[in-house]
Amino acid sequence: MGNEGPSVLGANSEVGTLRTVLLHRPGDELKRLTPRNNDQLLFDGLPWVDRAQEEHDAFAALLRSRGVEVLLLSEVLTETLTVSGAARMQGISAAVDPRRLGHPLAQELAAHLRTVEPAALATILTAGMTFDELPLGPGGASLVRRMHHGGDFVIEPLPNLLFTRDSSFWIGDRVAITALALPARVREASLTDLIYAHHPRFLGVRRAYESHTAPVEGGDVLLLAPGVVAVGVGERTTPAGAEALARSVFEDGLAHSVLVVPIAQARASMHLDTVCTMVDVDAVVMYPAIQDSLSAFTIHREDVGVSILGAQPFLKAAADAMGIGKLRVIDTGLDNVTAEREQWDDGNNTLALEPGVVVAYERNVVTNSRLEASGIEVLRISGSELGSGRGGPRCMSCPVSRDLL
Numbered sequence: 068m069g070n071e072g073p074s075v076l077g078a079n080s081e082v083g084t085l086r087t088v089l090l091h092r093p094g095d096e097l098k099r100l101t102p103r104n105n106d107q108l109l110f111d112g113l114p115w116v117d118r119a120q121e122e123h124d125a126f127a128a129l130l131r132s133r134g135v136e137v138l139l140l141s142e143v144l145t146e147t148l149t150v151s152g153a154a155r156m157q158g159i160s161a162a163v164d165p166r167r168l169g170h171p172l173a174q175e176l177a178a179h180l181r182t183v184e185p186a187a188l189a190t191i192l193t194a195g196m197t198f199d200e201l202p203l204g205p206g207g208a209s210l211v212r213r214m215h216h217g218g219d220f221v222i223e224p225l226p227n228l229l230f231t232r233d234s235s236f237w238i239g240d241r242v243a244i245t246a247l248a249l250p251a252r253v254r255e256a257s258l259t260d261l262i263y264a265h266h267p268r269f270l271g272v273r274r275a276y277e278s279h280t281a282p283v284e285g286g287d288v289l290l291l292a293p294g295v296v297a298v299g300v301g302e303r304t305t306p307a308g309a310e311a312l313a314r315s316v317f318e319d320g321l322a323h324s325v326l327v328v329p330i331a332q333a334r335a336s337m338h339l340d341t342v343c344t345m346v347d348v349d350a351v352v353m354y355p356a357i358q359d360s361l362s363a364f365t366i367h368r369e370d371v372g373v374s375i376l377g378a379q380p381f382l383k384a385a386a387d388a389m390g391i392g393k394l395r396v397i398d399t400g401l402d403n404v405t406a407e408r409e410q411w412d413d414g415n416n417t418l419a420l421e422p423g424v425v426v427a428y429e430r431n432v433v434t435n436s437r438l439e440a441s442g443i444e445v446l447r448i449s450g451s452e453l454g455s456g457r458g459g460p461r462c463m464s465c466p467v468s469r470d471l472l
């Protein structure tokens with residue numbers, strides 16, 4: 068960024084030049100994964116943590132080499148906990164659940180956590196804590212403590228923090244703290260909430276989608292063009308979430324059209340960005356199996372209230388709302404099996420650094436060569452370990468600042 072100072076916060080597209088991004092370098096929370104808990108914690112396997120960190124470091128280094136400022140969630144969290152007592156309280160109260168721990172243990176643990184240094188507290192809030200790790204005296208007064216096994220979690224770890232896309236997203240000059248659908252991820256939003264509320268860098272930033280009335284996850288939200296938002300509805304974001312988000316962004320003047328896009332309620336397509344991401348101002352990379360069937364309900368902001376257009380082909384609805392003749396689709400695979408394999412491995416989950424330049428996993432060889440054949444520059448990263456959580460470069464990044472289109 069040279070002497071230009073901090074970038075202007077916010078984004079109104081998927082492809083405006085990326086200036087600042089929030090990533091989470093995977094840490095001790097990944098070491099909590101075992102064959103007994105990985106399904107519940109939404110990982111398909113047990114990543115080799117050191118290698119996952121190396122892969123992530125290379126991802127961050129690539130972004131920096133392209134002039135992007137990389138904010139790391141653990142560092143930003145520690146800074147926030149250092150400057151703000153309110154943030155500490157917020158983080159502790161979200162992590163210590165009296166319904167599960169009982170009041171005696173919950174009170175004792177919360178009192179202890181209030182004495183912990185910011186960096187160590189940030190580690191506990193992200194990596195969790197087991198009963199064996201409780202730094203309290205013998206568990207005399209707590210039945211809960213006596214009855215749990217030492218390896219059980221007092222505070223659940225958050226291995227999916229890696230996917231910073233889902234727990235917050237920027238729209239216009241506002242940030243939305245999302246409402247995550249699954250128990251394994253709900254607490255992530257308490258961390259993004261306290262960071263954006265109390266970190267000095269974000270003071271004064273206003274919120275979008277404050278009502279949190281229903282689940283909305285950032286991986287389902289695509290900023291197709293200034294004023295035009297697509298929201299996937301499937302395993303995570305619900306119809307009520309999409310509707311509430313639409314009304315909220317209309318009221319705040321952040322969009323005039325919201326496309327609500329049904330996607331299969333399946334692990335392979337848990338978010339809209341697992342099947343479709345933007346690679347240029349008028350182009351998407353999309354899983355071919357859904358290209359012809361993907362549809363959208365379009366909600367328009369009207370002078371009074373909203374209008375809802377019935378389901379149309381997604382590509383037509385998107386082009387109409389964006390005011391372009393056609394949304395180009397870069398088809399990702401020549402045959403069904405290759406396409407299915409590369410979709411599973413996040414071939415469609417690209418992160419645009421500017422129009423026509425994307426970061427992608429190297430393993431998706433066919434998809435990447437199709438992108439290049441269409442004139443897209445593909446910056447490859449390895450994701451053999453990172454990918455075991457089922458997320459690619461877009462899932463692993465929350466753009467905090469993009470040049471406005």
Ligand SMILES: NC(=O)NCCC[C@H](N)C(=O)O
Binds near residue numbers: 341456
């Ligand atoms: N936007 C995304 O598709 N994020 C990937 C999230 C993966 C994570 N293991 C999850 O199941 O939520």
